[in-house]
Amino acid sequence: MKKIAIVGITGYSGLECFRLLYYHPEVEVAKVYATSHCGEKLADVFPQFDGLTDLVIENFDRQEVTEQCDAIFFATSSGVSKELALSFIEQNFPVIDLSGDFRIKNPETYKKWYKNASVNIEYLFKVQYNLADLGKATKPYIANPGCYATATLLALAPLVQQNLIELDSIIVDAKSGLSGAGKSLSEASHFVNVSDNMSMYKVNMHQHIPEIAQQLKVWNSDFHALQFTTSLIPVTRGIFVSSYAKLSTGVRFEQVCEAYKKCFANKTFVRIRRQMPQLSDVIGTNFCDIGLAYNSVTNVLTVVSVIDNLMKGAAGQAVQNFNQLFGYDDCLGLKFMPQI
Template structure:
């Protein structure tokens, strides 16, 4: 039984993590930390847990003393808040899975550029891995002391584009990603832009040309091709609670048919339980509440462009579910343990 600690348990990703871990046969939550709600019962914040999880939340400072007693630490904190806790975990030989951004970029200068913050522990990068499980070696994940859990937009985009890049099927200078996310992607803290009256009956683009997940997408695509790749990525906010639909475009650099490209995708993901290659077009409602990524493909012969559509739940495959997937791999458990739930649909 793995002893688990969670920092940031009351955010949207944190509570989703708690929900999934409660259905995991081989994990036991030892503590949940939240400075905002320290001293309150978890079920007071999320009443759906009443009589199932009434444990009291503790402060971040109090939880630091308990890190040495666990096997794995999950961090569901804003960027800039994880690095010190990661260092403490490594010093105590505790595996840490960071759902935040602090260890996602392997170049500290990139972190400074995109997040406007200095990265304080460059010496720890060698102990970390950016772990989108379908694109990384299982042994590398097991051996890493620090797992940087990918961002939600990056997860949907990378899974859609990786087979094209790896198999040299597209013009690498032509990649455009148009993605749309539910409001939970903005987190649980109060923001005017996330208020019901601001979001409902509207759709808007944001962080145009400078969204931070762009750095992850470009970093990981560049590793696949072993050359610098840049992308044009535009996210949008849509009036739904959860889900991401990413539509990726690129110029084809091959004469392969749509059926041939489908076969390449199916072969690429043949060992990936959570990636489903569809003959139809994905919808967010079919992955809602699940750890699956659905992918559909079209070719526009008139413009010689390929269009890859991917759908995920931003709080599960884009956050908590993928974190548990990484934990399962790290501790040699079945990769799908505790995260096999199908999409809710309606």
């Protein structure tokens, strides 16, 4: 039974970590931290937990964590974990970091996209960026991938790794539900402005662009850049990514399909589907579903990938990374079936 602390309990990812870890058979959530509501019972602030927990929201206490817990989840906005996490890195204390602070290995790039100074580079290299379905968590500090990055990287992995497409032809049109934007109140999250609406945002400026590009370059050094845009759709959960690319000369569609099957063989949480997947196939689960189509007139491959942004795109993958780190089965505590 591992004792876990969660920092940032009041946000969507923090609450989702709590929900998943609460029933994880090998976990006890021991501490929940936040900067607001300190001293209040979790179930008083979130009355939906009435009768389910006696935990009290507390101010973060580093020493308490290292003495009483076995691991810590950072479900914080960017800028927070890079302040609070350094001592954990120094002690090799297990951390699952859901924020973007340690994902980018180039401090210049981080600064450009996050408008903020990066952590010192020596720390960056002690951290493992681990896309859980294609990697294996081994270092004690895991940078958990971003939601858009997860859906996009899983969709493009076989293509980029195996040179199946023209690398400069990638266009990604990604859509997200509102929980992806977090809890902060803004005109953009007011029901009246979201319902019956759709909008593109952060055009060519989304901070997941360098995260995706960095990993694609790891997979294929010839990769240069991708066109990536993000839009909001009126749903609470879910990321729907449509990726387009031209097949390399001589590559056949059957070969592409084969490459996906091989790449994700034995990966419980990635399903290569015969039809195009829908958001509803994965909401509430840790799955990433992928569908493929080829247009011989334009030589364009279409890849659709869908995830629940709070599960596979955040807390689900975080628990999966935790499972890997502690030697549990990837699926432990993560067997959620899609609802209706």
